[in-house]
Amino acid sequence: DAGVTQSPTHLIKTRGQQVTLRCSPKSGHDTVSWYQQALGQGPQFIFQYYEEEERQRGNFPDRFSGHQFPNYSSELNVNALLLGDSALYLCASSRRGWETQYFGPGTRLLVL
């Protein structure tokens, strides 16, 4: 049983560019959450998707957007990249109403 997978593992972009990160949830999970983890910090909640809709959002600007597909996989899009967007982006999946979020290995984004 595959766990949560994310792609790519690493990414380098320049300021002003746009990036798309991808996540496939654990088998049987229908909810995907995205987190940003800056160096030396704990993860910060970006948003959560369930039934292809954004259900909850953390304190992140509209430059951060997402999508969930019918097979429950998800994308995180970041527009107009800033240097401060450099971080590890973590995807977590869960079953709606269940308690445990399972995390993927993350995508490390570097913005130059």
Place this chain on the structure above:
Amino acid sequence: AQSVTQPDIHITVSEGASLELRCNYSYGATPYLFWYVQSPGQGLQLLLKYFSGDTLVQGIKGFEAEFKRSQSSFNLRKPSVHWSDAAEYFCAVGVSGGGADGLTFGKGTHLIIQP
């Protein structure tokens, strides 16, 4: 809004010694509490969780944690650490079951194991 404080940024423990990592939370009702571990360059692995019931919860890798409502704490303990326990440890709080809500994390405690 809820918050989590992990007062210790770094902790150094000798291999075989006992360990306690502190976590304090702020939330008006009974929270859902979690401890995750992160090895360098890796994602987060769940160690244990508390939702209700027995305030002492057992997790994987020999870890346990105790929920103390009066102190708003959820400290992580292990009786004897191994060199492989060296990692970053995060305490997190959820407010509606964790599966249907975003988690709020502390800043983490970096655990160093001395031989």
